[in-house]
Amino acid sequence: MGFREIRTLIDLKKVIAVGEGIHTEFKRKISDPLSVISEMIALANTKGGHVMIGVDDDRSLVGIKYPEEDIYQIDTLVKAHCKPALDFTTTSIKISEKKSVLILTIEKSNKRPHFLLQGEKKTTFVRSDDMTVKASREMKEILRREKSRKDIRFSWGEFETLLMQYLEDHPYITLNEFQKISGLGRFSVSRKLILLVLANVLKVTPTERGDIYSRVP
Structure with missing residues (x-):
């Protein structure tokens, strides 16, 4: 596990104090259930982490009254809308007599990429800093192939040289x-960029405006 385990209220407050990030997403309540599923998918596809229900964006503990109902709702939606099946655990931590914070913990998945299914629509997501963004075609392929990295073959030619020369003068490049x-x-x-990422020559950073590629330090 590459992120902090949360078992107590003290653990919870320590994680909240750091704020949202690559491993952490706050939700005041489940107002849009499929949005929560998207966050869970993004964490599973990236580095794992927690979705905290009952924590506001300003880091205040607001809590929820009925965590059991939210657990049932999330579990039902994950089974219906997430493919392949997504594993997660739940922890409910009391913050007052009547309210708790519900923590959904998702490990980095060996079955990635996971997809959100909505009718005929099939979408996947990744985590980038404190944001969840829709994965590009390139990012989906990287997620699929990075688990083994066994079939990475490419020849270094004029275009790879051109790319690296460009990155000597610029911090990043887009497709x-x-x-x-x-x-x-x-x-x-697209194929060249994917292979260079898989070969650990380039680093890909997903953004809302599209992926950016930079040299691995």
């Missing part, structure tokens, strides 16, 4: 920028 400077088709550019 569209690489396509523009190389003149290659989108599929070829």
Whole structure:
């Protein structure tokens, strides 16, 4: 586990004091249940962590009255809308006589990428700093293949050299920028970036505006 375990109110307050991040998401209440499932999927696809129900964005402990009902709702929705099946554990920590904080703990999954199913729509998410973002086609492929990294083969040629020269003068590059400077088709550019990430030459950072690629230090 690459994140803090929460068993007591003291543990909870320590994690909340740090704020939201790559491992932590706060929810005042479950107003949009599928949004909570999206957060859980993002954590499972990235580095694992906690979704805390009953904690406001300003880090205040507001609590919920009926954590058992929320657990049932989340469990039902995960089974219906998350593929492959997503494992998680729940912890309820009392903050007052009538209210508790519900903690959903999700480990980094060996079955990633997990998807949110809504009718015919199939979407997956990843965590980037304190945000959950929709995963790109490239990110989905990286998630799928990074578990084994056995079939990573590529040849270093003029376009890889061009890319690294660009990154000597710029902090990062996007798929569209690489396509523009190389003149290659989108599929070829996508494949090269995926392979370079899997080979640990590049680091990919998902953002709301799209993935950015930078050199691994």
